[in-house]
Amino acid sequence: MAAWSERLAGVRGVLLDISGVLYDSGAGGGTPIAGSVEAVARLKRSQLKVQFCTNESQKSRGELVAVLRRLGFDISEGEVTAPAPATCQILKERGLRPYLLIHDGVRSEFDHVDMSNPNCVVIADAGEGFSYQNMNKAFQLLMDLENPVLISLGKGRYYKETSGLMLDVGPYMKALEYACGVEAEVVGKPSPEFFNSALQAMGVEAHQAIMIGDDIVGDVGGAQRCGLRALQVRTGKFRVSWLLCLCLA
Amino acid sequence: MAAWSERLAGVRGVLLDISGVLYDSGAGGGTPIAGSVEAVARLKRSQLKVQFCTNESQKSRGELVAVLRRLGFDISEGEVTAPAPATCQILKERGLRPYLLIHDGVRSEFDHVDMSNPNCVVIADAGEGFSYQNMNKAFQLLMDLENPVLISLGKGRYYKETSGLMLDVGPYMKALEYACGVEAEVVGKPSPEFFNSALQAMGVEAHQAIMIGDDIVGDVGGAQRCGLRALQVRTGKFRVSWLLCLCLA
The missing domain is CATH 3.40.50.1000 (HAD superfamily/HAD-like)
Incomplete structure (x- = not known):
């Protein structure tokens, strides 16, 4: 397997899924996933552009951003593609x-x-x-x-x-x-139009971007079909059985 | 198109769908479809065997039969495959x-x-x-x-x-x-096992039976795939657009 530096060569922008990657929603506003508040903060301090690319459809962008800010995330409405x-x-x-x-x-x-x-x-x-x-x-x-x-x-x-x-x-x-x-x-994800609008918001081409998500179809598969790189996290809805699919792909 | 007598040659048993063929269910027990009470009575007076073959799954057989008897139908629990x-x-x-x-x-x-x-x-x-x-x-x-x-x-x-x-x-x-x-x-319909159990209840072979129903997939298609003849009624859920499917089939 290639080293991380090689796999990330040329990446200028990061698309971040929200539910299952940054936090698990639920009663009382939900719970941040361990390390995710700091990870977003580090991305924001880096040279990389960041856009939040979510299929969240239970909350308006305003409400979603308010929930995430209360949990400690550095995020604003304009950074959310929904x-x-x-x-x-x-x-x-x-x-x-x-x-x-x-x-x-x-x-x-x-x-x-x-x-x-x-x-x-x-x-x-x-x-x-x-x-x-x-x-x-x-x-x-x-x-x-x-x-x-x-x-x-x-x-x-x-x-x-x-x-x-x-x-x-x-x-x-x-x-x-x-x-x-x-x-x-x-x-929404995995529609190509939706990924493209998130890329446009960052001003980054598909081959310069990586999608980070917990859904093997909506996030990983959808992004890859659009020419982005993609990273499957093991939080949120991730299931171990998917690893077999990834190995066979 | 062949004459009715030709199309029905050798038929010894009739499978009757219930909802949309005998009656439309609904508030107050539903409404019989015009002519259906008398049609069932005539079938029962004929030499043909009759079995009611339904996918009804909101009512027990006992309750279904009670509803239909109140509407005037000659039907008993043993005649219902559900x-x-x-x-x-x-x-x-x-x-x-x-x-x-x-x-x-x-x-x-x-x-x-x-x-x-x-x-x-x-x-x-x-x-x-x-x-x-x-x-x-x-x-x-x-x-x-x-x-x-x-x-x-x-x-x-x-x-x-x-x-x-x-x-x-x-x-x-x-x-x-x-x-x-x-x-x-x-x-249930269109499963072959289900049609076969209804045929068994009548003691009739598939090629000797005709299914009468309002569902082009569950009733007509399912029966035909089992070797029965089938008759599509224009009551119940029937839609004119299906005629195109029948013509193209």
């Missing part, structure tokens, strides 16, 4: 009026979006909001549309809270895809 | 102890099943029971098992109630499959 603002941009460009199946914590990101007479469905990690009633409403709306549009903020299978593994938006996206016979448009 | 009793048989044979993500209405079918220290998950059309909390419990249990077993009572996408289309168990099965990286075992 799927909710990217989705608002897409809705605006395409004249889409969403039915939102999302968590109340992220609703403020959609404050200026027209939601009258919906012509698409947007789902995010709604947590308890994924009730049968809400899922059925999204389903019925998609079935009534001539050209059903389903936008999903990420497609993660699960994430880790301090209390254990929790279902993410991906399984619910799959449920609606199967029910309606549609394919969702994913906004 | 996935819950078939699942109990499988659990017993394989020493499986389920966590049940099911509707309260069907729980009595599992009264004699050992549910201590679960080593598998059984999902059925749980309706409002498909809360985030219950789904997450099923997910966590599957993730903790070395050999995760997920049994799904049917895999229907949706069904029709008097109030409109409703999500069936299939989308939730897909959600858990994706979240856990497992493949569910489906008990």
Whole structure:
């Protein structure tokens, strides 16, 4: 295996996942992962550019940054690339009026979006909001549309809270895809557009950047397909069985 | 197109789907579909054998038969092939102890099943029971098992109630499959074992039977793959767009 210096040659920017890498979310704001507050501080003191690239869709960027600052992280809103603002941009460009199946914590990101007479469905990690009633409403709306549009903020299978593994938006996206016979448009990792917007925010090319994440598909696989290097951490949702996949890849 | 008499030559038994063919379920017990009470009565008066072959998993057979009898149908419990009793048989044979993500209405079918220290998950059309909390419990249990077993009572996408289309168990099965990286075992239509048990109950061979249903995948496709003839009704969940599929098939 090549030495670290060799593997990191030419790296000018670092994309950092948040949940499972910097902290585990949960009751009381969550818990920082050991060493991560200091690691971010060291990156910030280095010559490297840093952007936080998250699929967090339960909190607005403002709320997320506030939580992380309380835990001791040096982070500001402008340094966060998140799927909710990217989705608002897409809705605006395409004249889409969403039915939102999302968590109340992220609703403020959609404050200026027209939601009258919906012509698409947007789902995010709604947590308890994924009730049968809400899922059925999204389903019925998609079935009534001539050209059903389903936008999903990420497609993660699960994430880790301090209390254990929790279902993410991906399984619910799959449920609606199967029910309606549609394919969702994913906004967030591993979508190339999303990695590119994070790179743009740093002003760094793909081959000059490394993604650090806990999700082998969303973070590591997605970044590598975009020409970035990637680093799999063993915190968060990491599972030992993935090592076999990495060895076989 | 061949005449009816030709298409039905040699038919000795009829498998009848229930929901969407005999009645639409819903508040107050649901509504019979026009002409269906009399159609069942005529079949019963004919030389043909009749078996009701349903994926109903919100009600026990006893409750389902009581509902249908109140609506005027000539039906008894022994004439119903349903996935819950078939699942109990499988659990017993394989020493499986389920966590049940099911509707309260069907729980009595599992009264004699050992549910201590679960080593598998059984999902059925749980309706409002498909809360985030219950789904997450099923997910966590599957993730903790070395050999995760997920049994799904049917895999229907949706069904029709008097109030409109409703999500069936299939989308939730897909959600858990994706979240856990497992493949569910489906008990119910379109599984060949299920059609065969319905044929056995009638004492009729596949080539001597016709399935009448409203689901192009579960009823029509499943039956045809088992060597039965099949008839697609235009009630229940039927959608005009399926005609294109039938023409292209």
